[in-house]
Every structure is written in C-alpha cells, then in structure tokens.
Amino acid sequence: MSAAVAFIAAPLAAAFLLPLLGTRPTWGTRAASLLTLGALFALGAWMLAGPVPPHVIVLGGWRAPFGISLYVDASSLMLVTLFELLALAALWFQHQHGQEKPVSFDVLVLVLMAAGAGAVLTQDLFNLFVFLEIATVAALALSAPQTGSPRGVIRYWLFSAVSGAAMLLGIAILYSGAGTLNLVDLGARWGRLAEPVRWLSGVLILLGFLVKMEIMPFHGWAPATYRRAPSSVGLLLSGVVTGLAAFSAWKFFALVLRGGTSLPPVSGVFSFSQALFGLGALTLILGALAMLAEKDGKRLLAFSTISQMGLVLMALALGNPRAVRGALFLVFSHALGKSLLFLVAGIAVSRTRRSEWGAWRGLGQSSRSLVWFWFLGTATVVGLPLVPGFWGKLSFVGGALGMGMWGKAGVALLIAATVAESVALLRVGHGLWEHADLRKRSGDVDETSAAAGAAPACKACAGVSYWAGALAISAGILWMGLWPATFTRAFADTAAAYAGDQPVSVVRTSTDAFAPRRDGQGQVKP
Amino acid sequence: MNKLLAVFVSAGVVALLGVFLLTGPARDQLFSGRSELGDAFSRRDVRGPAPDQVGPGSRGLESAPANTVTAIVLDYRGFDTLGEVTVLFAAVAGAGLVLFARRRRGQAVSARRPSLILTAAAPWVFLFLFVVGFAIALHGHLTPGGGFPGGALLAAGLVLLLSATGREPSARRLHLLEGLAGFSFVAVGVAGLVWKGSFLAHFGDSGVLGDFWSAPVTMLLYLIIALKVSAELANAVRTLAHVEDPTTKEAP
Amino acid sequence: MTALVLLVCIPLVVGAVAVVTVRDLLSAILIEGVVSLSAAVLFLLLGALDVAITQAVVGCGLTTAVFLYSWRRLPEKAREVTHE
Amino acid sequence: MNVVPIVAISALLLFGIGLYGLWSGRNVLRWILAVGLMETGINVFLVLTGWRPGGAVPIITGAFSTRGPSPFIDPVPSALVLTSIVIGLGTTTLALALAVLHARAHGDLECGDDPENAEVLE
Numbered sequence: 001m002s003a004a005v006a007f008i009a010a011p012l013a014a015a016f017l018l019p020l021l022g023t024r025p026t027w028g029t030r031a032a033s034l035l036t037l038g039a040l041f042a043l044g045a046w047m048l049a050g051p052v053p054p055h056v057i058v059l060g061g062w063r064a065p066f067g068i069s070l071y072v073d074a075s076s077l078m079l080v081t082l083f084e085l086l087a088l089a090a091l092w093f094q095h096q097h098g099q100e101k102p103v104s105f106d107v108l109v110l111v112l113m114a115a116g117a118g119a120v121l122t123q124d125l126f127n128l129f130v131f132l133e134i135a136t137v138a139a140l141a142l143s144a145p146q147t148g149s150p151r152g153v154i155r156y157w158l159f160s161a162v163s164g165a166a167m168l169l170g171i172a173i174l175y176s177g178a179g180t181l182n183l184v185d186l187g188a189r190w191g192r193l194a195e196p197v198r199w200l201s202g203v204l205i206l207l208g209f210l211v212k213m214e215i216m217p218f219h220g221w222a223p224a225t226y227r228r229a230p231s232s233v234g235l236l237l238s239g240v241v242t243g244l245a246a247f248s249a250w251k252f253f254a255l256v257l258r259g260g261t262s263l264p265p266v267s268g269v270f271s272f273s274q275a276l277f278g279l280g281a282l283t284l285i286l287g288a289l290a291m292l293a294e295k296d297g298k299r300l301l302a303f304s305t306i307s308q309m310g311l312v313l314m315a316l317a318l319g320n321p322r323a324v325r326g327a328l329f330l331v332f333s334h335a336l337g338k339s340l341l342f343l344v345a346g347i348a349v350s351r352t353r354r355s356e357w358g359a360w361r362g363l364g365q366s367s368r369s370l371v372w373f374w375f376l377g378t379a380t381v382v383g384l385p386l387v388p389g390f391w392g393k394l395s396f397v398g399g400a401l402g403m404g405m406w407g408k409a410g411v412a413l414l415i416a417a418t419v420a421e422s423v424a425l426l427r428v429g430h431g432l433w434e435h436a437d438l439r440k441r442s443g444d445v446d447e448t449s450a451a452a453g454a455a456p457a458c459k460a461c462a463g464v465s466y467w468a469g470a471l472a473i474s475a476g477i478l479w480m481g482l483w484p485a486t487f488t489r490a491f492a493d494t495a496a497a498y499a500g501d502q503p504v505s506v507v508r509t510s511t512d513a514f515a516p517r518r519d520g521q522g523q524v525k526p
Numbered sequence: 527m528n529k530l531l532a533v534f535v536s537a538g539v540v541a542l543l544g545v546f547l548l549t550g551p552a553r554d555q556l557f558s559g560r561s562e563l564g565d566a567f568s569r570r571d572v573r574g575p576a577p578d579q580v581g582p583g584s585r586g587l588e589s590a591p592a593n594t595v596t597a598i599v600l601d602y603r604g605f606d607t608l609g610e611v612t613v614l615f616a617a618v619a620g621a622g623l624v625l626f627a628r629r630r631r632g633q634a635v636s637a638r639r640p641s642l643i644l645t646a647a648a649p650w651v652f653l654f655l656f657v658v659g660f661a662i663a664l665h666g667h668l669t670p671g672g673g674f675p676g677g678a679l680l681a682a683g684l685v686l687l688l689s690a691t692g693r694e695p696s697a698r699r700l701h702l703l704e705g706l707a708g709f710s711f712v713a714v715g716v717a718g719l720v721w722k723g724s725f726l727a728h729f730g731d732s733g734v735l736g737d738f739w740s741a742p743v744t745m746l747l748y749l750i751i752a753l754k755v756s757a758e759l760a761n762a763v764r765t766l767a768h769v770e771d772p773t774t775k776e777a778p
Numbered sequence: 779m780t781a782l783v784l785l786v787c788i789p790l791v792v793g794a795v796a797v798v799t800v801r802d803l804l805s806a807i808l809i810e811g812v813v814s815l816s817a818a819v820l821f822l823l824l825g826a827l828d829v830a831i832t833q834a835v836v837g838c839g840l841t842t843a844v845f846l847y848s849w850r851r852l853p854e855k856a857r858e859v860t861h862e
Numbered sequence: 863m864n865v866v867p868i869v870a871i872s873a874l875l876l877f878g879i880g881l882y883g884l885w886s887g888r889n890v891l892r893w894i895l896a897v898g899l900m901e902t903g904i905n906v907f908l909v910l911t912g913w914r915p916g917g918a919v920p921i922i923t924g925a926f927s928t929r930g931p932s933p934f935i936d937p938v939p940s941a942l943v944l945t946s947i948v949i950g951l952g953t954t955t956l957a958l959a960l961a962v963l964h965a966r967a968h969g970d971l972e973c974g975d976d977p978e979n980a981e982v983l984e
Contacts, residue, residue: 115612136953150963172907581926595944607945675832736922848961
C-alpha cells in the first residue's frame, strides 16, 4: 500500500544521483531523467488501471495526527500521473528544441515532480508548506532566463517569498492555537479556536496558495516570468505549479476551513467563501480581457492561465460537490490544453526567436500541425463540447446555478470570459494559419535549425519530441473529453470524501482512530 | 511619498496583527507554550503508553534520542527533514543553473594570493572546525545542534582550507559527496519501508536513553545530513564566488 | 528574565530598522548578521537551544557569508542604491 | 511575566520592518535582506509560541513522570523553526544568484519593469 511513496522518493533519489554523471548534459543524463519520469508515469498508469481504494500511508510509522501521512485516492493519483506526463513532454521538448542547459535543469524538473506529488498527497500542513517551498525554488530556478532580463523571475521570487512568509506565519498562529498540524485534525479543532486566530491564519495561509495560483491582485509576476522562461518551463508552471497549488489550496479550504462555512461573515455582509468567489470572478474576467489586449504570445498564455485559475477558485469557493468536481476537472483540462498551446508556442518561438504572436504569422503554412494542435488546445481551454474543459465548465455551471444570485452572476461572467478567451486564442491560431508576407519572413525561416540552439542529432528526428508530447497530450484530451465517466466518478468520490459526506471516509477515520487520546487534556487514557 | 505609504501600510499590518494576536482570547490560546503533540513527543507515548518514569537509562522507548527536538526532526517528522534537505539541494542546483550561462564567458578569477597568516592558521582552524562539526553532528541525539550546524561548520572549514591553499574545490567530488549523501537519506527511508513497513521508519533497536549509541539511525541520518549540507554549501560558495572557465578541465 | 529579553530585543528591532534604512548595502548586510545573532540569543533565552545554535551558525554565519560572496561578484555600479 | 508581549511585539515589528523594506525601494539586495528580516520575525514568533515560563529545555537529562503534564517547553515549534531556517538559507542563496544575474543584465540592482520588445530564446 506504500507504492505511492515512490512518486516522492524515486524522483528525489534520481535527482540526487543525476549530478554524479557530470554537470554537462550528455546522452546518458538526458536518458536517465526521461526514463525516471517515464517509469513514474508508467507506475501511475499501472496503479490507476486497477481499482484505487482510498488509503492513508503513514510515514515513519507514526500514526496520523502525530506523524506525517499521505492520503492516496484515484483523483490525487491521476493528478500526479498527469504531472509526470507533462514533465516528460516538457523535458524532452527542452532537450530537443531548447538551448543547452546544464544537468541541473533535469535535476530541478525531477525535484519539481517530487514536490508536486508531495503537495498533492500530504495530509500535513507544515509538510505541505515544505513541498510548496521546494516547488517554488525549483520553478524559480527553472524559469530564470539564460540571457536577457531576469526581472520577471525576481518579481516571482519576491511574491512567493512574501507569500511563503505569510503562510508560515499563518501556520505558526494555527499551530499554536490548535496544537496540531494534520489537516483533518485541524479541521476538527477549528471550531474551538478564537475568532481572530481563525481569521488571521485562514487569510495568511490562503494568501500563500493564491499567489501560486496567480489569482488577480497577486498575479503580477506571472506574465513577465512566462515570457522570459522557456516554453517547456511555461508548460510546467501553468500545468504543474498552478495545478498543485490549486489542489492543495482546495485541501486546506475543504478540510480546515470546512468550505469557508466555519468563518463568521465579514461585518455581517458577505462570507469568506463569497470573498474568494469574488476574487476568482475578478481574476476570470480581467484575465480574459487582458488576453484580448495582449500582443505577446507567451504573456497571452500567462493571462489565460490566470483567467482559468480564477474560474477554478470560483468553483472551489462555491464548495458544493458539483462545483468542486468541476474545479478538479478544470485543473486537468487546463493543464492538458495549456500544455498543448505551450508546445506550439515553443516551436514558434524557437523558429522566430520572438514571443510576439504577430511574428508567428504564417508558421502554420509550412507545418500544419501547429495550427491543429493550437486549435485543439484552444478548444480544451475554452471548453468546446466533447473536450474536457466542457465537462468542467458544465459541472461548474450546474453547481453555480443552485447558489442564487452569486452563482448566476458567476455564470454570466464565465460566458463573457469564455467569449473573450476564445476570441484571443483563435486570433493567434488564425495568425498561425494565414499566409504571411513571405519576403519578410524568408530570412527567419532559414536560420530555423541553427537558431534552435541544441540542434538535434539527426534531421529526421527533429520534431519527434514535439510530436510525441503533443500527440500524447491530445490523446489525454480526447480520452477525458469522450469518456469523462471514470474521471467524474473519481472526482466526485474525492469531493465527497473531503467534504465528509460519505459515511465512512478514510480521510476522517485515519485520525479519528486516535480520538480517545484527544479527550483528556494531555492525559493518557487506558 | 512612496516611503510614507510604506510606513503606513507596514505599521497598519503590525498593528492589526498585534491587536488580533495579543489581546483577548487569542492571547491565552496562542501562548500557552504547550501542545498535545509536543507533550506526546516529550513523553514518547505516541505509539502507546510510555513507562511511568522516563529519564537517562530508560530502555525500549519508541524514540531514543534524549533531545526531543532531534527526535521530532529525524524521527516523528523525518519526512519534513527530507524536504528541507531537498530545498537546500534545489536552491544550490538552481543557483548553478541561474549562473550557468554567465560562467561560460570565462571571466578571470580575481586571483588573490592568500595572506601568510591565513595560510599558516588554516590547517589548525580547519582541524578545529572539522572536529567540532563532526562532534556536533554525531551528538545531535544527545545535545543541541545536530547535522545542519555541524555540516555548516564542516563547510566553513573546507572553504577556509581551500581558499588558504588557493585551490578550487572540485565540483565532481562535491557532487559525488552531495549525491551519495542525498541518495543515502532516501535509502534509509526505503530501508525503513522494507524492515518496518513504513517509509523513513527507524529500524534497529532503540538503545538506552542518554547513551552515545542509543539511536543509531538518528546518528546515521545526522551524519548524512552533515556531509550533504557541507558539500552543498561548499558548492554554493563555489557557484556564487567564482567565475570559472569551463573549458579548462576540472581537477580530478 | 524580562530585562534580559528586553536587552536582546532592542538590538533586534533597532538593527532591523537600520537594515532597511542605511544607505550602504554592505553595512546593511553586516547589520543583518547582527540582527540574526540577536535572534539566536533570544532563542537561547526562550529555551530553544537547537534553534539558537542553528540560527547562529546557519542564519547568522552562513547567510552573511553567502551574501558577502555574492557581493564580491557584483559589479561596482551595482553596489550602491541609486533610486531612493 | 512580560516576556510574551515584548518578544511578540518585537517579532511583529521585525515582520513589519521587512514589509517596509520591500515597499520602500526597488533594490534587489535590499529586498532579499528585508525578506530575511520577515523570516527572522516569524521564527521568533514561532519559538515564542512554544515557550512558557518555567518550561525546561526539551532534552531529557533527568527522570520525569510521564503521568503528569510534561515539564518541557513545546518542542514542535523548535523543530519547525529548524526547518524554516534552512529553507530560508536556500531561498536566500537562490535569490542572490538571481540578483547577480540582474546586475549582469542591467548593470545595477534596481529592479523596475521587464523591458519589452526583446528577443527571447527557448
């Protein structure tokens, strides 16, 4: 039952050993990192092929509220497996199409995978903080540009350092008030905390998640970072880092804050979850509008991520099972669709060395696949029927319409934002597709292969990584879109387990087994 | 103007936090200095009731280090420490990645001749730091300190010795030490999984509380951490301090 | 006890103010080391010996050393604050 | 028994001073120092929440009864702060590497907006 530990231990072991092969990238180091990721993906797929009963893995042999434990169920395992797939696509793409990076690039991707799995699986608040810090450090170093201005990344560091500090302060307050760090145990003791303690710790800890999710007042770092980072890192940032932040934010929100219901309304007017819903709505619409005005392709994708995360936050804040199911679906569909868009953007940038999407005009003339993959990614992100984004948004709408005024306003905003996002993404897709002024572009096209930096060994396998990654992601998109039932069931089970709806929920029983100990004030009961 | 705003905002945050945390019921709740978790760790009765009296000489405790903080850091919450080691590892690797392109330019190292005093004193200071560092790391289960400060002292000694002799620390050797130490940490975790059925569970018998050999796995882990931290820090100093020409072969 | 704590807290806070206001960045780095050291003494007074030792060695010693090493690498122009 | 308010206020002041340092200028090195101050403040706060008057240092040097309340201060915050200090060192190292990169790219450490219209590489 401890197999899921491999998702954390194996990439770490590989990351520690990889530098032994040398600091310069060689055939061997590249193969080793890709094989590790591939093996982990295969492990995840193999585990998911059978039934995945929800179970708790106790680390160090210390039972739940005292030691650190992992909670594994179908949804979290799917998310971790998705991370491995995205990392595989991103890293291979970087090997073939990017500049030459030292081995530490591969090492940090592996570390990011361990952090992603840890943050998704862990049930301990401080452990979650540690994994978020690991993910941040890895993401920061990966997105630092080799040439050009690092100001976007420095801003990213600044935002995450301050939010990390805020989160640590929140954890300090929460621990000293509640005397425990296990998320479920914290949720059980939450009601006994004084009101200021609840407010401060709730707000400070959520701040840490919101910055990593790129929610609107805290998104300032994202566009510049995405623009300067290689597209493979953009893929990891928007697919893995926001995904793990969204999932762990929801864990905290559902288990400790009890869906926001346990906090008193703000001056009797609106509730905590309504405030989060408002932030999400603001992010959704402003992010989509910013996409319309954006001339830079990678910044446009950053704003698209921001807007999507706003929607995820709205769905999480609603807190009802349908909406939460939709939120999980959206995390998956966004990660898949955005990865496809980043792969296309990566090819475009490596051919033109520009990130303005105006410069990408006509690239689809020579390689049609760019256009097709861009449109598939767009469809996934905006949610056309029969792709996963559709099921996510449908589920969100179903959940929101039952929530009165707020829900209806949210649905209206969602429609407006979807239209804006579609227009912005389709415009770029059309640009890729249309005829370009060939005279102006001929010079660029010639230096294509030379400009790519690390030129692939053989001409024939030039696009293999791009094709393989894009096709694998497309297969995932089609699978999720055409047969959503497996995913819907897993997400619904997870939502119910975290909400405590199921009569026997492993999340809760894992700590309730020790309930007798807690009754006495520090006294051991026989 | 900007600064005035900054003063007001930060003063507001401090005032808000202060009023919320230091008045009313919050204050009693926050500053009790006692928690069930901490009490259970101090008494060593997480798995089951501890003996009525615990003290030097107690046998068969669930976690043997006399230093409760060490017991928490390496035993009860050892997984956090694996993460902590990883943050440091990722940060140093990341610093290397960030400054990678710059190193290729091969700017000249500002080669300064080490002063005579430094050269003469370095071996002795090194020896001192080396002994103290290992002692702190290996006594982590009995006395305050442990692998992190111990490793830091080792790194300080190493850097001092190398700068006094005017030599570069070899990247390959540092990577070797760092990688093997990190891998050993994970391997100890897997050994716990194999023998005790739980990742990072401490295998082997816990000895007599207060004895030097009372907590072998704790000692092993702190030794690993000390070696890893020292290699990482020496590597960080190397990355941050020196601009090197990668075309020259590294010293074997 | 109270007097001792007060004695340590004063350099802590005054040093912190100095770190963010003093113009010379090198002094700011060194003063930050003093602040960290005061924090280490405070940890000692609060009974957290492990934290005190780690803060003194890692938080004060090493962090300052890392600052100084990267300071050496900065170009001359970058060593002063221009926008104040 | 005034230790708690004195130390708590100092810790919060450290946090606030760090915040001011971030807000008042745009020098990257100063930002890194200010974040370090904030982290120190939080660590002090965390250690304080584990302290209580008369609590013993959490190292077992004499026999005590496990049937009553434990005589030691809460050791968990100490363990958390140990982790936090090392994480702080890690992020500081990385941030300093970014600062060096900034100085190389722009010649100084004043971090304004990202310049537009530049070539980007994969």
